[in-house]
Amino acid sequence: MIENKDQNKTDLTQMGEFGLIEHLTQFLKPQLESTIVGIGDDAAVLDHSGQKTVVSTDLLVEGVHFDLAYMPLKHLGYKSVIVNLSDIYAMNARATQVTVSIAVSNRFPLEALEEFYAGVAMAAKIYKVDVVGGDTTSSTKGMLISVTALGVAQEEKLCYRNGAKPNDLLVVSGDLGGAYLGYQVLNREKEVFKVNPQNQPDLDPYSYIVERQLKPEARKDIVDILEKLEVKPTAMIDISDGLSSEILHLCKQSGVGCNLFEDKIPLDPTVISTCEEFKLDSTMVALSGGEDYELLFTIAQEDYPKIKGNPNLTVVGHIAEQAEGAHLISRNNAKIPLTAQGWNSFAKA
Amino acid sequence: MIENKDQNKTDLTQMGEFGLIEHLTQFLKPQLESTIVGIGDDAAVLDHSGQKTVVSTDLLVEGVHFDLAYMPLKHLGYKSVIVNLSDIYAMNARATQVTVSIAVSNRFPLEALEEFYAGVAMAAKIYKVDVVGGDTTSSTKGMLISVTALGVAQEEKLCYRNGAKPNDLLVVSGDLGGAYLGYQVLNREKEVFKVNPQNQPDLDPYSYIVERQLKPEARKDIVDILEKLEVKPTAMIDISDGLSSEILHLCKQSGVGCNLFEDKIPLDPTVISTCEEFKLDSTMVALSGGEDYELLFTIAQEDYPKIKGNPNLTVVGHIAEQAEGAHLISRNNAKIPLTAQGWNSFAKA
Secondary structure (H helix, E strand, O other), X not given: OHHHHHHOOXXXXXXXXXXXXXXXXXXXXXXXXXXXXXXXXXXXXXXXOOOEEEEEEEXXXXXXXEOOOOOOHHHHHHHHHHHHHHHHHOOOOEEEEEEEEEEEOOOOOHHHHHHHHHXXXXXXXXXXXXXXXXXXXXXXXXXXXXXXXXXXXXXXXXXXXXXXXXXXXXEEEOOOOHXXXXXXXXXXXXXXXXXXXXXXXXXXXXXXXXXHHHOOOOOHHHHHHHHHOOOOOOEEEEEXXXXXXXXXXXXXXXXXXXEEEHHHOXXXXXXXXXXXXXXXXXXXXXXXXXXXXXXXXXXXXXXXXXXXXXXXEEEEEEEEEHHHOEXXXXXXXXXXXXXXXXXXXXXXX | OHHHXXXXXXXXXXXXXXXXXXXHOXXXXXXXXXXXXXXXXXXXXXXXXXXXXXXXXXXXXXXXXEOOOOOOHHHHXXXXXXXHHHHHHOOOOEEEEXXXXXXXXXXXXXXXXXXXXXXXXXHHHHOOOEEEEOOEEEOOOOEEEEEEEEEXXXXXXXXXXXXXXXXXXXXXXXXXXXXXXXXXHHHHHHHHHHHOOOOOOOOHHHHHHHHHHHOOOOOHHHHHHHXXXXXXXXEEEEEOOOHHHHHHHHHHHHOEEEEEEHHHOOOOXXXXXXXXXXXXXXXXXXXXXXXXXXXXXXXXXXXXXXXXXXXXXXXXXXXXXXXXXXXXXXXXXXXXXXXXXXXXXXXXX
16 A cells, blocks of 8 residues: 555655745744844845854765664754754854755655754744744765854954863763663664564663664853862864863863873763773773763863863863873773774783 | 776775774864864864854765766865865854765775865865864775865854745845856766767866755855855755756745746856756756755845945845745746646646
């Protein structure tokens, strides 16, 4: 009864490009004063008078950045926006507008795009950003998403990657490794499903890490907390590729080294138990896992009392002179050079 | 000797993502005062203080929007930027920054990306915009390009699509139909090449229209000309989808009708001769062809003396009441309803 199933689906070719855009964007009305004109003209018009504008962009490709086998389209729409907002917050700026473009092959019915846009709209509502433009087009294969986010900040608030100084403290928000482990769990269930499609996976024990993978949040709240605490980070970056890789970016651009303490890396209990189950080293997962979208930043020593005891923030190490290099100080006090892949496992042995 | 041929090509997998981005963007240094920070941090930082920011974005997919069989990568890089700048100029704004993202499959060597970025850099230099961000990633198939352009304008200069009034004059820049015919010529040569790869096409007689297709220009100069002439269009749009479709957008959003005069549509002699060769109606080609990236705008009657005689601008009709509808007035004075596909050919018969 394939025909019956298809009756509920709307073929994109019936819509026409302009009808499709109008339909999908009807609920994406501007909510900010800085959005003068949103979707519907050659370009959107924004008013960020007196503040600096920040811009960030990401391109996401099906089969490379996401797998529709376990990524619901609504979550994908949400996550596509979040990953860009995270870059804006990593500048210590406030996100204001996004543009969202998608290309899909004709195997996607209208309802699939509606799901995707529902996720986009939810992220826009929760993070208080306006969707002010985009492009909807066809692809020869699969789904592609391009998101550009804009934000604003007073010049003196902006945090770059190059401001870390020796003796600054290295701080991370939240906990690490969850998104990567969530991916491992989902991937295992996908393999089980391939063998036995009747099998209903029990994801309850993994709900925290699965959510970290499927519906990550960007740390808008950290920008607010830092302002309230009157702390301006000396350098900041978001953790999209794993702690190790981001620390190395920050050290390289600041011209410094660092010591990261293994026993300080914040891990959720689910991350620890799932690492045991999968026989993975939890430190390795936190260092290399990626997609956590937490913030990594450095602060002057004198600001430590301000952040001390804040449940959202963990001091994981300190900045050193460049000549000292970037190291992980292991639980047994070994000094292991950090590499973009986590650490050099040969050096550890 | 396939091996020898490959020795000169650099495999992308050798580069690593960060090395690749650094390599490709090394010549894209900021040239504008408004670009505070370009590529290299979580986001770019821009200063458009006191002016409105305008934003536009496009997603281009290989096999849908371009064909690498006859589109050299350098031209593709150039065109990808141009099509977005055109949207900024259509707001009567000045383009300032772009972000350029690409996804490519591993069949593309580094040298291909270098060619693409050389085209991007050329467009940035000629149009005086800064490339301030982007994303370089892999795709499972083919090449995808996403460009977002930003610009600025004083609020009172901005031209929207919804300001056209009855009796306003309908004006186009340059001439129309060339890009579509250039595509027809290139497509014909591609088919010839498939049958006989030894055949060397003689594109000399078609150089104008082939260039219109492969290396279009955005009408930055029109924004300057209008300022110098002290003319502010009542409405403006760029001609990316063909004159007819753009007129209908403008009429719909302004709540007006119009009369477009067939004998006023500006056509290059090469367009006329090539239409004869391909047995195409030149009016149909101008109305539906697309990709010319000229500007379509309306001006108040009283501004006519200011633009009269300007070789860049042609009055092609006038705005009417909405109830009158949107029509083409043919050479033999027939009144034919305009449709998004050019005109309704059944109605004409």
